[in-house]
Amino acid sequence: MAPEVVSRVTLGPRLVEYELYSPTLREPTALRILFPAAYGENTARFPVLYLLHGGDDDYRAWTDKGGAAEATQSLPVIVVMPNARNGFYSDWVKPGRYGRTAWETFHIGELVPWVDSTFRTEARRESRALAGLSMGGFGAMSYAARHPDLFSAAASFSGALDTNVYTFIPGIAARRDGGARGSIWGDRATNATRWRAHNPWDLAANLRGMTLAVRTRTGLPGPLDRDRRPDPVEAIVFHESLRFHRRLAALGIGHTWHYGPGTHDWPYWAVDLRETLPILHKAFLRPPPIPSPVTHVSAEPSYRAYGWEVRVSPAHMEFSQLSDADKNGFSLTGRGIAHVRTPALFEPDRTCTVTIDQLHTELTADSAGRLDFRLQLGRRKPGTVRVRIGVA
Template sequence: MTVPEVVSRLPLTRRLVEYELYSPALREKTRLRILFPTGYGEDGSARFPVLYLLHGGDDDYRAWTRKGGAAEATRQSPIIVVMPDARNGFYSDWVKPGRHGRTPWETFHIGELVPWIDRTFRTEARRESRALAGLSMGGFGAMSYAARHPDLFSAAASFSGVLDTNVYTFVIGIAARRDGGPPGAIWGDRSTGAVRWRAHNPWDLAVNLRGMTLVVRTRTGLPGPLDDRRRPDPVEAIVFHESLRFHRRLTLLGIDHDWHYGPGTHDWPYWAVDLREALPALHKAFADPQPPPASVTYVSAEPSYRAYGWDVQISRPAMEFSMLSDAGEQGFTFTGGGTAVIRTPGSFEPGRTYPTTLGPHQADSLGRLTFRLQLGKRSTISVRL
């Protein structure tokens, strides 16, 4: 794990501090702002949950404090608010270079920033005390990161989010070009690499969000009470359609979520309201977190992933989705291709041998069972303990 280096620290107010970091993953300097809870510096023992608040396209790490009223909205909140930069990178590791190279935003945010925040500040460094929220591109980032890293986050909120990249695919190409890359710089060419696109897409990954506190807020694009304009806003109409599809997907899966929509446009007055009105749900998630799902179902197109203590490593000739389903103390079902190595959480007696439908398996020193599955072409194997 690489460690960012602090280049500068600039206090802006009693609560707001701007940091410049050198990121080994990005291979360049990047900035972020952090809002500390009132009295953070006076009490040297209290620890706090963390909200990662993500900006939208054509904005940066300063946007939420300059335009979104983040400081005012969180003045009474006992949380640390982290606002990192992402340029127009769609909170992903790029597969092709842009103006700044193949920017690995996900690797920086997840692999470097989250551990640095927990090491540097008095956080409650656990899944139940981390949440994500963001607007537009940042709404995508919040739901995508939560779905791809359920061991790290327990709540996510999207405001006018890009929540289904299977529709209106041109939006991703526009973001790539604005950061100096070709249309396929972020996830590759859609026509030949749709799986990689879907591997980050909140709609495709929605099943992974079970057991989290979720907030989905959007407007229809028709002028609303906070608008001076009279014409409809096509951008908000697009994200409304995507958010609606995502809401319907969650509903079909039986995943509870807070769904809100109404007239309005793709603009800051509405996102400031969204943040204020979403905060009570996030506070409740921190105070009374939902338990992790008793039976884990997780989909991914990555060659390795982790979910609630289950580890999956896959060797296969081409990128494709796999699914770990109904995973618990009684066994699991796995669907995919190639060869898979699956390790259970450490919930078994170390050194003890357990009978399974694949023969006896001995728990390692951490109480984990390891299964090696020869799947060949895409198939499904169920293992009972």
């Protein structure tokens, strides 16, 4: 079901605040949207930037504190600023003050389709980007890595980009929204896979082929600080952002990296936004190509990436990885029985020769030009199956 508009209030020449009733959240939720100055002058369509707030803030923060309206004044971009409370842009596994809040399902499954069906957007991956600060930096990179079919660019400002290190941070967020420490992804000791399934550092390989920017400060007082004391919060996210930067570099994934003195505060995030917008605008004008071949890692029982579909049974949280996937074949690593469907890469109803490890067989593409595979992976521990495809 789609969300329903409860109210609409015009706050400025370009700024409109909406309240939506979300079937997923089972309650109203608010968001702000900045429209391009030329939105009402013609019938052109525009790309969309989803701009995410940090913890202890809400959907109003970027316009009230971060200068988002001024920074985007001349850009032909729709800026959507949704709410997420302290929910870490995730579906909670335990209830808090607002129940088992399903922020990811709302943002990805309801909000993005609603925006595309309601406004004149360029409703395609190449015309969607994410950016956010702190918790929102986590959200931007996590959403981009978990849903690469939807976004082609992501930026993090002082982001919590590796929850493997400072595991107490999501617990603080959960408690501030009335939940127990493990309300978001479960207790870390017994649910490490679920934590890693959302963690940008663990999912970094999925960001290949995207325009990426990572900006942070060190926590030492900088030029925009009146208080000359060090900031331990920014020091923590600097360490997380640095680890994420090094992870991207090790994987050979290009990105913009910036750091310098400064604290966990709005004067720096306003600068981050202003200096990152040209990078995102360039990505909209000249989108990066979809990676080929495709590699995607996930701990979900089923997932999609660039038209490839993977479903693993039994259905539980465990990592699998699709690697080197193109029209010539792919590899899949994991445990259990996997069902893999290719994109429409082949001539419809054409017979293809297939080699699965050392076994040769033939498969016929369906009417859409896709092939379906049923593969036995490792039984007790992860194993890899290699598939090669040719045309008969």
